[in-house]
Amino acid sequence: MNALFEYSDRLNSPYECFIFDTNLHSFPVRPHWHYFMEIIFMKEGTGIISCDQISYVLEPGDMILFLPQQIHAIYSATNIPLKYFVLKFDCNQLAPSAASCGSAFAGIHFNSLFRVARGDANAPLCLTAETIKQFPIEQLFTACHSEMMRQEYGYRIMMQSQINVLLTYVLRIWRDCGFDTDQSFALPKEEDSIHTVTEYIDAHAHEALKVEDLAELCHMSYSYFAKSFRELYGQSCKKYIEFIRLAKAEDLLLFTNLDLNYISQETGFSDCSHFIKAFRSKHGKTPRQFRKEHS
DSSP states (O other), X not given: OGGGBOOOOTTTOSEEEEEEEXXXXXXXXXXXXXXXXXXXXXXXXXXXXXXXXXXXXXXXXXXXXXXXXXXXXXXXXXXXXXEEEEEXXXXXXXXXXXXXXXXXXXXXXXXXXXXXXXXXXXXXXXXXXXXXXXSOHHHHHHHHHHHHHHOOTTHHHHHHHHHHHHHHHHHHHHHHHTOOTTGGGGSOHHHHHHHHHHHHHHHTTTSOOOHHHHHHHTTOOHHHXXXXXXXXXXXXXXXXXXXXXXXXXXXXXXXXXXXHHHHHXXXXXXXXXXXXXXXXXXHSSOHXXXXXXXX
């Protein structure tokens, strides 16, 4: 199974959206799997999609979801080239909406719900154009693709917003099919915590974060937490925290005139010199040089 694994840099690229054209890209797409979630929306042609040994036929306007770790492949059913949207994202980066559990407005925890959906007959992965016609699905893909191409200020937030809407529509369809969206609330806290700690890191990156404290927050020992985090994200938790801080610093350098001392404090670095050292290690240049080159 390892030979089928597709690596993705989920830290630096938590979201991707592009148009796959079989005239331009290598095709067919051979069987593979990955840790991120992938959604395809067919624009032109007829595709044969294999997912966990089940075959689907996708016509224009149809959509299919590949959940994390599902083996899937894409072929053409005719000689007509295929063209389709591809949306890839890390479910762990999607923050759950905050609301009281058990009410009609209960929060949606996408990561948990899509993990329990695998293999559930009431959660169909392939959704036909007829099924999704009441929702602006193609517009959402187009918006994500536009944000990805332009990469303007806050584009990741915009993409996350569009993905949240898209997944909410999927869950509404599944609920009509009988899928129990309350399942996520029944998950053991220990099982779900490692998948949501990145949300906490993102919200508290400006504070002094210790891996030991994060492990305790997840009800895990330090060693087990560190091992699990590295397996899930391919880097240590300490490096992830630094990555988040640098990503926030890059936005402030590009889109504000704030000085380096303020940016280092705002993004959680212990001092300005530590910030400059970490930034140079990642980019090969100082924050001032980075700002000047992109001004």
